[in-house]
Amino acid sequence: MYESRPNDMHPFWMPFTANRDFKSNPRLMVSAKGMHYRDVDGNTILDGTAGLWCVPLGHAQPKLVKAVQDMVAQLDFAPTFQMGHPSAFELAERLMTYTNHRFGQVFYTNSGSEAVDSALKMALAYHRARGDSTRTRLIGRERGYHGVGFGGMSVGGIANNRKTFGSLLPGVDHLPHTHNLEKNAFTRGEPEYGAHLADELERIVALHDASTIAAVIVEPLAGSTGVLVPPKGYLKRLRELCTKHGILLIFDEVITGFGRLTTPFAFDYFDVEPDMVTVAKGLTNGVVPMGAVFSKKHIYDTMMQGPDGIELFHGYTYSGHPLACAAALATLDIFEEQKVLEHASSLTSYWADAVHSLRGLPHVIDLRNLGLIAGIELASIPGKPGARAFNAFKQAFADGILIRTTGDIIALSPPLVLEKSHIDELFGKLAAILKTLE
Numbered sequence: 093m094y095e096s097r098p099n100d101m102h103p104f105w106m107p108f109t110a111n112r113d114f115k116s117n118p119r120l121m122v123s124a125k126g127m128h129y130r131d132v133d134g135n136t137i138l139d140g141t142a143g144l145w146c147v148p149l150g151h152a153q154p155k156l157v158k159a160v161q162d163m164v165a166q167l168d169f170a171p172t173f174q175m176g177h178p179s180a181f182e183l184a185e186r187l188m189t190y191t192n193h194r195f196g197q198v199f200y201t202n203s204g205s206e207a208v209d210s211a212l213k214m215a216l217a218y219h220r221a222r223g224d225s226t227r228t229r230l231i232g233r234e235r236g237y238h239g240v241g242f243g244g245m246s247v248g249g250i251a252n253n254r255k256t257f258g259s260l261l262p263g264v265d266h267l268p269h270t271h272n273l274e275k276n277a278f279t280r281g282e283p284e285y286g287a288h289l290a291d292e293l294e295r296i297v298a299l300h301d302a303s304t305i306a307a308v309i310v311e312p313l314a315g316s317t318g319v320l321v322p323p324k325g326y327l328k329r330l331r332e333l334c335t336k337h338g339i340l341l342i343f344d345e346v347i348t349g350f351g352r353l354t355t356p357f358a359f360d361y362f363d364v365e366p367d368m369v370t371v372a373k374g375l376t377n378g379v380v381p382m383g384a385v386f387s388k389k390h391i392y393d394t395m396m397q398g399p400d401g402i403e404l405f406h407g408y409t410y411s412g413h414p415l416a417c418a419a420a421l422a423t424l425d426i427f428e429e430q431k432v433l434e435h436a437s438s439l440t441s442y443w444a445d446a447v448h449s450l451r452g453l454p455h456v457i458d459l460r461n462l463g464l465i466a467g468i469e470l471a472s473i474p475g476k477p478g479a480r481a482f483n484a485f486k487q488a489f490a491d492g493i494l495i496r497t498t499g500d501i502i503a504l505s506p507p508l509v510l511e512k513s514h515i516d517e518l519f520g521k522l523a524a525i526l527k528t529l530e
């Protein structure tokens with residue numbers, strides 16, 4: 093058991109981390125159960141972020157633990173190139189049922205980033221298979237996050253994630269983001285202003301011509317850039333425009349998939365059907381890495397019409413790993429057996445009240461919520477963007493709550509199995525921190 097501090101922290105080059113700052117004052121988790129982590133000093137920390145948005149069922153669900161233990165003893169690994177194993181097929185069937193058969197096929201990956209790059213490649217391959225091979229452009233959105241592969245980075249719209257890494261993919265353009273504090277600050281749920289921003293796709297089409305555009309990819313609700321809730325009607329409009337111009341619409345549901353908005357997927361919540369969906373995180377409750385792309389049946393069917401042989405030259409050694417399949421099947425069981433979505437739905441108005449109770453506290457310039465998500469935007473310390481929220485994060489950890497920050501925005505996304513008492517603790521402690529924050 094790893095219960096003590098490591099001797100030397102330098103060999104691990106940590107991802108998306110201020111390595112020097114962290115290693116001078118580390119936050120080390122050693123165990124987790126239900127709604128809580130325990131750190132190396134024995135402190136209990138309430139998980140206000142479901143890990144990294146990926147533990148909707150809470151930690152150490154016994155059925156999930158057992159499913160993975162059983163599978164590793166039975167089938168530790170089997171390839172899915174030119175062979176397979178039953179649980180990968182069973183999971184695909186279960187997932188398609190979970191989408192209400194709106195989608196026909198699942199392609200497995202190991203992460204959200206891989207799911208995004210896979211979906212982009214599938215969009216290009218699909219158009220080519222239809223004889224429409226001039227459709228090679230990919231359209232993302234400013235402030236979008238689609239992981240860290242070259243495809244995802246290119247369609248993503250976060251300057252810090254892009255600027256160090258060269259010219260990225262050619263032929264990419266971006267829709268404007270929908271964040272507007274002047275019009276929408278302190279909105280409960282979906283903001284009224286901004287559906288017209290989807291019409292910017294017409295401008296992009298006019299510039300490049302529809303015949304050159306393969307796909308548009310957006311997060312239905314942008315999580316990583318600070319909880320940007322889509323304006324009312326925005327996603328429907330985007331769907332209409334994509335259909336009008338023969339462009340595939342991809343929803344990146346790596347964060348919103350598996351109940352975050354209290355429906356199985358965001359496309360259920362907004363009642364808008366994309367052509368492809370990328371998922372990861374909650375798919376296995378974060379227990380084993382796994383991502384996936386859901387595709388409409390017509391996309392798969394088109395790809396199956398070429399000459400005999402391999403239809404898509406793409407895949408990962410661990411696509412459909414047996415342990416990941418076991419974890420995902422158990423996750424779906426638990427969602428159903430414990431009526432997790434019903435429970436989450438019963439908490440959304442209590443959650444929204446708690447979020448908006450922070451109005452008027454020092455530094456708070458916006459509060460946003462949807463499902464069991466909150467965005468708390470703080471005014472920046474002049475000349476030090478991100479510092480105020482990061483200080484809040486450190487203080488929160490010391491006070492026993494896990495929050496997440498991006499720039500000066502605090503994002504909350506707790507496990508969906510939380511109770512009202514957890515909401516009280518989370519927002520009670522956060523309010524106290526905001527009152528003392530520099």
Ligand SMILES: Cc1ncc(COP(=O)(O)O)c(C=O)c1O
Nearest residue numbers: 203204205237238239344346347
């Ligand atoms: C919308 C979205 N897409 C893709 C990713 C990348 O997923 P991963 O970190 O599993 O590669 C994330 C991660 O937060 C995400 O939020």
